[in-house]
Amino acid sequence: xxxxxxxxxxxxxxxxxxxxxxxxxxxxxxxxxxxxxxxxxxxxxxxxxxxxxxxxxxxxxxxxxxxxxxxxxxxxxxxxxxxxxxxxxxxxxxxxxxxxxxxxxxxxxxxxxxxxxxxxxxxxxxxxxxxxxxxxxxxxxxxxxxxxxxxxxxxxxxxxxxxxxxxxxxxxxxxxxxxxxxxxxxxxxxxxxxxxxxxxxxxxxxxxxxxxxxxxxxxxxxxxxxxxxxxxxxxxxxxxxx
Amino acid sequence: xxxxxxxxxxxxxxxxxxxxxxxxxxxxxxxxxxxxxxxxxxxxxxxxxxxxxxxxxxxxxxxxxxxxxxxxxxxxxxxxxxxxxxxxxxxxxxxxxxxxxxxxxxxxxxxxxxxxxxxxxxxxxxxxxxxxxxxxxxxxxxxxxxxxxxxxxxxxxxxxxxxxxxxxxxxxxxxxxxxxxxxxxxxxxxxxxxxxxxxxxxxxxxxxxxxxxxxxxxxxxxxxxxxxxxxxxxxxxxxxxx
DNA sequence: CTAGCAAACCTGTTCAAACCTGTCTATTTA
DNA sequence: TAAATAGACAGGTTTGAACAGGTTTGCTAG
Numbered sequence: 001x002x003x004x005x006x007x008x009x010x011x012x013x014x015x016x017x018x019x020x021x022x023x024x025x026x027x028x029x030x031x032x033x034x035x036x037x038x039x040x041x042x043x044x045x046x047x048x049x050x051x052x053x054x055x056x057x058x059x060x061x062x063x064x065x066x067x068x069x070x071x072x073x074x075x076x077x078x079x080x081x082x083x084x085x086x087x088x089x090x091x092x093x094x095x096x097x098x099x100x101x102x103x104x105x106x107x108x109x110x111x112x113x114x115x116x117x118x119x120x121x122x123x124x125x126x127x128x129x130x131x132x133x134x135x136x137x138x139x140x141x142x143x144x145x146x147x148x149x150x151x152x153x154x155x156x157x158x159x160x161x162x163x164x165x166x167x168x169x170x171x172x173x174x175x176x177x178x179x180x181x182x183x184x185x186x187x188x189x190x191x192x193x194x195x196x197x198x199x200x201x202x203x204x205x206x207x208x209x210x211x212x213x214x215x216x217x218x219x220x221x222x223x224x225x226x227x228x229x230x231x232x233x234x235x236x237x238x239x240x241x242x
Numbered sequence: 243x244x245x246x247x248x249x250x251x252x253x254x255x256x257x258x259x260x261x262x263x264x265x266x267x268x269x270x271x272x273x274x275x276x277x278x279x280x281x282x283x284x285x286x287x288x289x290x291x292x293x294x295x296x297x298x299x300x301x302x303x304x305x306x307x308x309x310x311x312x313x314x315x316x317x318x319x320x321x322x323x324x325x326x327x328x329x330x331x332x333x334x335x336x337x338x339x340x341x342x343x344x345x346x347x348x349x350x351x352x353x354x355x356x357x358x359x360x361x362x363x364x365x366x367x368x369x370x371x372x373x374x375x376x377x378x379x380x381x382x383x384x385x386x387x388x389x390x391x392x393x394x395x396x397x398x399x400x401x402x403x404x405x406x407x408x409x410x411x412x413x414x415x416x417x418x419x420x421x422x423x424x425x426x427x428x429x430x431x432x433x434x435x436x437x438x439x440x441x442x443x444x445x446x447x448x449x450x451x452x453x454x455x456x457x458x459x460x461x462x463x464x465x466x467x468x469x470x471x472x473x474x475x476x477x478x479x480x481x482x483x484x
Numbered sequence: 485c486t487a488g489c490a491a492a493c494c495t496g497t498t499c500a501a502a503c504c505t506g507t508c509t510a511t512t513t514a
Numbered sequence: 515t516a517a518a519t520a521g522a523c524a525g526g527t528t529t530g531a532a533c534a535g536g537t538t539t540g541c542t543a544g
Contacts, residue, residue, distance in 0.1 A: 015518070030364070034427060035253040040504060051519045056505085069254045072505050073526030077254035081427070186482045188430055190450055190475035208432055208450035208475075233432035233450075240428045240482060241251050242267075256527070282494065293529045298495085314495045315536030 015050050019058030022048075027067050027078050035241050038068065038076040081239040101138040107200075108132035110161055117150060121215070121223050127153040129160060131170050134200060137235075143201045144235040149227045151179075170225070179224045181216035188212045188238055197230055210236055250484040251425060257292050261300030264290075264424070269309050269322050280310065280318040289461065343380040346410065349442075350374035352403055359392060363457070363465050369395040371402060373412050376442055379477075385443045388472040393421075394465050416466060423458035423466045430454045430480055439472055452478055 026032045039047065044055045059076055062068045070076040108130055118126040131149040136142055149170055151157060156177045166173040174180070191211035198205040210231040216224040251263050268274045281289065286297040301318055304310045312318040351373055360368040371393040378385045391412055393399060398419045408415040413423070433453035440447040452473040458466040 035251075042504085053520090054518065070505070071254055071256065071526090073503085073528085074254075074256050075504065075527095079253045183484055186484065188452075188480040188482075189478075190432060190452055192450075208434075210430075210432055237429050237431035238480070240430075241253055242425055242428065258527090284494085295530085296528065299528095312495070313536090315538085316494065318495090 015048075015054045016057035016061070019044065019048050019050065019055055020061045023058065023062060024065075024067060027062075027080055032078050034078055034081040034239075036078050037074075038078070040075055081241075102135050102144070103138045105134045105136070106131070106165075107134055109164070111153060111158060112150075114150065117226070118152075121152075121226060123152055123223060125153065129153055129157050131165070142232075144232045146197055146200055146230040147227060148229075149225055151225050152223050174224060180218055181224045182219040184214065184216040184224075186212060186214045191230065193230065201230070201232065203232075209233060210238070212238070250482060257290075257296045258299035258303065261286065261290050261292065261297055262303045265300065265304060266307070266309060269304075269320050274320050276320055276323045278320050280320070282317055291461075344377050344386070345380045347376045347378070348373070348407075349376055351406070353395060353400060354392075356392065359468070360394075363394075363468060365394055365465060367395065371395055371399050373407070384474075386474045386477040388439055388442055389469060390471075391467055391469045393467045412467070421466045422460055424461040426456065426458040426466075428454060428456045433472065435472065443472070443474065445474075451475060452480070454480070 023032070023038070032038065038044070038059075041052055041055050041059070044059075045052050048055065059068065059070060063070055063076075067078065067080040068076045069079045109132075110130055112128050112130040113126045114128055115126040117128065118124070128150040129152075131147075131151070133147045133149075134143055135145045135147070137144060151170075151174065160173055160177075166176050171181070189211050190208050192206045193201060193203065193209055195205045197209075198207060201207070201209070210229075210233050212227075212229045212231065214225075214227045214229070216226075218224050251267075252259070255263065265274070265280070274280065280286070280301075283294055283297050283301070286301075287294050290297065301310065301312065305312060305318075309320065309322045310318045311321045352371075354370050354372045355368045356370055357368040359370065360366070371391075373391040373393070375389045375391075376385055377387045377389065393412075393416065402415055402419075408418050416423070431453050432450050434448045434450055435443060435445065437447045439451075440449060443449070443451070452475050454469075454471045454473065456467075456469045456471070458468075460466050
């Protein structure tokens with residue numbers, strides 16, 4: 001890993017890294033709770049006896065990892081609930097084990113027509129971009145989630161079918177197309193997998209999975225995305241702050 | 243199917259946003275009814291421990307959304323009439339709206355000592371009030387949920403063991419004792435019932451149930467209650483607006 | 485009984501001070 | 515020479531206070 005290389009080059013761990021590691025440990029151990037505010041950068045300067053630039057570099061790496069988010073004039077907040085891989089809006093999906101690399105396989109990327117979904121979502125046009133993905137643990141090769149996204153077609157979206165997803169991320173693609181999720185709804189229930197999904201997940205049919213349905217809307221209340229996820233309960237839990 | 247509804251609070255919120263979010267939740271959930279008057283700005287200043295300007299910014303966003311209107315010299319009033327039956331604290335109401343009568347049986351009401359739970363919640367004292375309940379459909383006689391609450395012991399709580407719950411409701415009892423939940427966290431996952439719980443629920447051992455863990459805190463960040471619920475997935479789904 | 489008035493609330497408005505992050509640069513350190 | 519420091523500055527956030535003026539209540543003088 002890059003981290004090891006860096007340390008090999010400079011035996012005395014870089015200071016920003018030390019700051020990040022200590023804070024990360026506090027976050028992962030729960031000493032810094034989800035949603036709680038970190039000390040201000042100047043307070044961290046005093047605590048770690050380093051310069052503010054150094055503190056900021058440490059915070060930056062934590063932000064890159066998605067452990068914290070920082071807001072101008074306010075401060076930094078823990079946005080990590082224990083073992084999150086996706087701390088977007090709504091229920092955060094939490095992995096029950098950390099330090100595992102997740103591999104994402106694209107099953108399908110095409111335009112589809114789904115009248116009943118359009119009716120459910122109260123849309124006038126039945127055309128959607130379909131993005132089906134399977135995520136699995138790289139090490140064990142075990143499938144942990146099946147995700148089927150449907151994005152109502154509008155100008156600038158169809159090209160994705162030919163060009164592929166931006167940086168492999170659907171949300172990045174949507175934001176680039178001007179579709180920014182602002183709020184929405186999410187449902188969660190238990191589903192016993194059918195034969196097709198069970199085969200995809202590599203488990204016996206009828207296995208109980210967590211099924212979430214997420215409906216994301218933009219600031220003008222247009223549907224941005226509708227996602228149905230099947231989550232292996234051995235690896236995922238849902239987390240919510242209220 | 244009964245739904246457990248929740249409303250998410252964004253983790254990294256500026257103070258005016260926090261004020262607005264909490265009040266909005268109270269309005270949308272019906273805790274603040276249409277036409278009712280909000281607390282005065284100075285009362286909100288004390289409740290949220292922020293300055294009056296901050297409270298006013300929060301109220302301004304609610305007014306912009308049309309949820310309240312404010313009148314000089316009088317105060318702010320709820321002007322939102324769509325009543326969403328939602329519940330952040332106590333979801334029996336979500337059930338009763340489904341025209342099914344729910345029966346609650348008290349399994350246990352006593353003081354317990356649980357050092358590991360105290361450690362998990364980062365509490366100094368291991369003493370809790372334990373309230374275990376089973377809810378079932380009156381008509382079918384079928385158990386739909388098993389609920390185990392733990393309330394950190396403090397003055398005025400122990401007497402509950404002798405006197406029983408106020409109006410049969412734990413949250414009413416807690417509010418009477420000055421414990422008012424303001425926010426918290428919730429986890430949801432799948433649990434295959436063990437023999438004891440399966441017998442309680444009247445299902446075969448190993449049946450997949452929805453398991454939710456809810457941690458409620460008051461405005462001063464003290465733990466109010468920790469509840470582990472086992473929910474029959476045939477009767478419950480989780481719903482979230484964000 | 486009533487008109488007037490003052491006290492005690494309430495919201496509306498403004499503002500400076502204190503803190504916060506974001507950004508840049510010159511300088512020191514290993 | 516790269517890493518770390520120290521400082522300055524811009525601009526967002528929150529506070530605390532002051533003052534203006536609307537609304538209600540209750541007392542009081544007429």
